[in-house]
Amino acid sequence: MKAKAYLSRNESEAIVAFGGDWSVECPLDDRDGVLTDFESGGFQTVVFSGKSLGKWDSALIAFLLRLIQECAKRGISYTLTDMPDGVEPLVKLALTVPPRVVRKDAEHAKPMLDLLGEAGIAAWNASCKAGCFMRKAYRSFARFVAGKAVLRKSDLLWEIQEAGVSALPIVSLICFMVGLIVAFVGSIQLKLFGAQIYVASLVAIAVTRVMGAIMAGVIMAGRTGASYAATIGSMQVNEEVDALETMGISPFDFLITPRLLALSLMMPILTVYADLMGILGGAFVGIVMLGLSPEEYARMTLNALVSKNIIVGIVHGTVFGVIIALCGCYQGLVCGRNASAVGRATTSAVVYSIVWMTVATAVLTFIFNLIGV
Amino acid sequence: MTAPFLTVSDLTVAYGDNVIMKDVSFTVNRGDVFIIMGASGCGKSTLLSVLTGLKEPVKGDVLFDGLPFWGENSSDANRKTAMRKAGILYQSGALWTSMTLAENVALPLTQYTALTPAEIQDLVALKLDLVGLAGFQDFYPSEISGGMKKRAGLARALALDPQIVFFDEPSAGLDPISSKNLDDLILQIKENLNTTIVMVTHELPSLLSVGTNSIYLDVDTKTLIAQGKPADLLKNPPNPKVQHFLTRGEK
Numbered sequence: 001m002k003a004k005a006y007l008s009r010n011e012s013e014a015i016v017a018f019g020g021d022w023s024v025e026c027p028l029d030d031r032d033g034v035l036t037d038f039e040s041g042g043f044q045t046v047v048f049s050g051k052s053l054g055k056w057d058s059a060l061i062a063f064l065l066r067l068i069q070e071c072a073k074r075g076i077s078y079t080l081t082d083m084p085d086g087v088e089p090l091v092k093l094a095l096t097v098p099p100r101v102v103r104k105d106a107e108h109a110k111p112m113l114d115l116l117g118e119a120g121i122a123a124w125n126a127s128c129k130a131g132c133f134m135r136k137a138y139r140s141f142a143r144f145v146a147g148k149a150v151l152r153k154s155d156l157l158w159e160i161q162e163a164g165v166s167a168l169p170i171v172s173l174i175c176f177m178v179g180l181i182v183a184f185v186g187s188i189q190l191k192l193f194g195a196q197i198y199v200a201s202l203v204a205i206a207v208t209r210v211m212g213a214i215m216a217g218v219i220m221a222g223r224t225g226a227s228y229a230a231t232i233g234s235m236q237v238n239e240e241v242d243a244l245e246t247m248g249i250s251p252f253d254f255l256i257t258p259r260l261l262a263l264s265l266m267m268p269i270l271t272v273y274a275d276l277m278g279i280l281g282g283a284f285v286g287i288v289m290l291g292l293s294p295e296e297y298a299r300m301t302l303n304a305l306v307s308k309n310i311i312v313g314i315v316h317g318t319v320f321g322v323i324i325a326l327c328g329c330y331q332g333l334v335c336g337r338n339a340s341a342v343g344r345a346t347t348s349a350v351v352y353s354i355v356w357m358t359v360a361t362a363v364l365t366f367i368f369n370l371i372g373v
Numbered sequence: 374m375t376a377p378f379l380t381v382s383d384l385t386v387a388y389g390d391n392v393i394m395k396d397v398s399f400t401v402n403r404g405d406v407f408i409i410m411g412a413s414g415c416g417k418s419t420l421l422s423v424l425t426g427l428k429e430p431v432k433g434d435v436l437f438d439g440l441p442f443w444g445e446n447s448s449d450a451n452r453k454t455a456m457r458k459a460g461i462l463y464q465s466g467a468l469w470t471s472m473t474l475a476e477n478v479a480l481p482l483t484q485y486t487a488l489t490p491a492e493i494q495d496l497v498a499l500k501l502d503l504v505g506l507a508g509f510q511d512f513y514p515s516e517i518s519g520g521m522k523k524r525a526g527l528a529r530a531l532a533l534d535p536q537i538v539f540f541d542e543p544s545a546g547l548d549p550i551s552s553k554n555l556d557d558l559i560l561q562i563k564e565n566l567n568t569t570i571v572m573v574t575h576e577l578p579s580l581l582s583v584g585t586n587s588i589y590l591d592v593d594t595k596t597l598i599a600q601g602k603p604a605d606l607l608k609n610p611p612n613p614k615v616q617h618f619l620t621r622g623e624k
Binding site: 023024025027031032057058059061062063065066085086089090093094095096097098099100336337338339340341 | 491495500534
C-alpha cells in the first residue's frame with residue numbers, strides 16, 4: 001500500500017493522519033501538496049496520528065521531522081499518537097542535539113580588492129615556503145656530501161633504479177617516436193630540394209642539443225615527479241612524515257635527498273639514451289621510408305654529432321632532473337591531509353615541473369648563446 | 374526463535390598461500406549485536422571484507438538473508454542485491470573528502486532511490502540529526518574531528534535504512550566518553566530501526582556492554598575457538614586464550 005498523509009483541521013486543531021507503507025524506495029506521492037497545506041496554518045495544535053500506518057522506515061521520520069520543524073517555527077504544539085514503536089524514540093533522538101548554528105565564510109561575497117590581496121598574500125607565502133624548502137634541500141644535500149645525512153643506502157639505490165632502468169622502456173618508445181616524427185616532418189620539406197640526406201643531420205642536431213633532454217624531462221615529470229609527489233603526499237596523509245620529524249630524522253635527509261640525487265644522476269644518462277633512441281627513430285624514417293643507405297645515414301649523423309651539442313643536452317637533462325625532483329618532493333611535502341590533496345599535489349608536481357623546465361630551457365639557451373656554445 | 378540473517382559455513386580465507394582462517398562457521402541472527410573478536414592478525418577485518426563482498430573466500434558458503442552470497446549458487450548480482458540491505462562504518466569513517474557531509478550521506482540515496490532532491494535533503498538532515506551532527510551539512514570531512522567523522526560515517530551507513538550494519542572497530546581512536554556515546558547511539562539506532570549489527574572490536578567495555586553474540590578467532594590455529602554472548606564467555610571462558618583476551622591478560 002502506498003504512503004499516505006491526510007491533513008484535516010477544525011478551528012484550532014489539525015490532525016495529520018499517516019497511512020500506508022512508508023519507505024525511501026516508495027515515497028509519499030503528494031509530499032509538496034501536504035506540506036503546502038500544512039504550511040498554510042490556521043491552527044494552534046496538531047496531532048500526528050499513525051493509526052493506519054503499515055511498514056515504515058526513515059522516510060516517515062524525515063517527513064515527520066519536516067512537519068515538526070514547521071511547528072517549531074510557528075509556535076504550534078504537537079503530539080504523536082498511535083505511532084508504531086520506534087518512531088517516537090527516533091524523533092526524540094533526532095531532536096536531542098539542537099542544530100549548531102555554524103557559519104562558513106562566504107568567499108564569493110568578498111570584494112575584488114580582498115580577493116586580489118589574498119591572492120597576493122598567498123603567492124608571497126608560497127614563495128617563502130618554496131624558498132625555505134630550497135634552503136633545507138640544499139642543507140640536506142650538504143649534509144649528505146659531508147656524510148652526516150641520515151638516509152638508507154638501499155633507498156637511494158632503489159630510487160636510482162626507479163628513476164633509471166625502470167624508465168628505459170617508456171623513454172625508448174617516446175623518444176624513438178619523436179625522432180621518427182622530426183625526421184618525417186623534416187623530410188617533407190627537404191625532399192622539395194632533393195636534400196633528404198640532411199634528415200640525418202637535422203635529427204642528430206635537434207635531438208642531441210635539446211629535444212632528447214626535453215622529451216626525457218617531460219616523461220620523467222609525468223612518471224617520476226608525479227610518483228614523488230604522490231608517495232610523499234600519502235606519507236603526509238598517514239602522518240609518516242610527522243613520525244620522521246618527531247624521531248629527529250630530517251624528512252629532507254630521508255626522503256628528499258635520495259630522490260634528488262637519484263634523478264639528478266639518472267637524467268643525464270637518460271638524456272643520452274633518449275638522444276640515441278631519437279636518432280634510431282630518425283634512421284628508421286631515413287632508411288625505410290626515404291631509401292637512404294644505412295652507411296650514408298650513419299656517416300651524416302656522425303658528422304652532425306658534435307660534442308658541444310651533446311654537452312648542452314646533458315646540461316639540460318641534469319638541470320631538468322633537479323627541477324623535477326624538487327617540484328615532486330616539494331608538492332608532496334606541502335600536500336594537505338586528505339586523498340584529494342594528494343591528487344592535487346601530483347597534478348601540481350607535473351605542471352610546475354614542465355613550467356620550470358621551459359623557463360630553464362629559455363635561460364640555458366640564452367646563457368649558451370652568450371658564451372657561444 | 375530469531376531467524377538467521379547471515380549464515381557462514383566452513384569458511385576458509387587466504388591471501389595467496391597464506392591461510393588467514395579455516396573452516397569457520399557461525400550464524401548471525403536478526404537483531405543480534407554480533408561481535409567478531411580476537412587478537413591482532415587473526416583475520417577479523419578480513420572476515421568483515423568477506424561478509425561485505427570485498428574478498429572472495431577460498432572455500433565455504435555464506436548465506437546473506439537467505440541469498441547465496443559466497444559459495445554454491447552465489448553470483449555478483451546476489452552480492453549486489455544483498456549489499457543493498459547493508460551499511461558499513463569503516464574504522465576511519467572513510468568519508469569522501471571532496472564532498473560535504475550532506476553530499477556524503479546523499480550519494481547512496483541519489484544512487485539507489487527515486488527520491489526528489491527535497492526528500493533527499495530531509496533524509497540527509499534526519500540522518501545527521503540522529504548522529505548528533507545537525508548543522509554540519511556543509512562541512513567537509515577535513516573540517517571536523519575524528520569522532521564526528523565516525524558519526525558522519527554512521528549517518529552515511531544508515532542512509533538507505535540498512536537491515537544490517539557492519540562496523541570495523543567503531544571505537545578505535547575515540548576517548549572513553551565518545552566511545553560510550555557511540556555505543557549508546559549504535560544501540561538506540563539498532564533498537565528503533567530494527568537493525569542487525571556485526572562489529573569488529575577490541576574494546577572490552579564496548580563488546581561486553583553491547584554484544585548479544587560473538588565469535589573468537591584464534592590467531593594460532595586460525596579457527597574459531599569460542600562462540601556465545603561476550604558477557605557469558607567472560608563468566609565461563611571455554612578457553613584460556615578467550616579468558617586472557619576478555620580479562621586483558623589479568624589473572
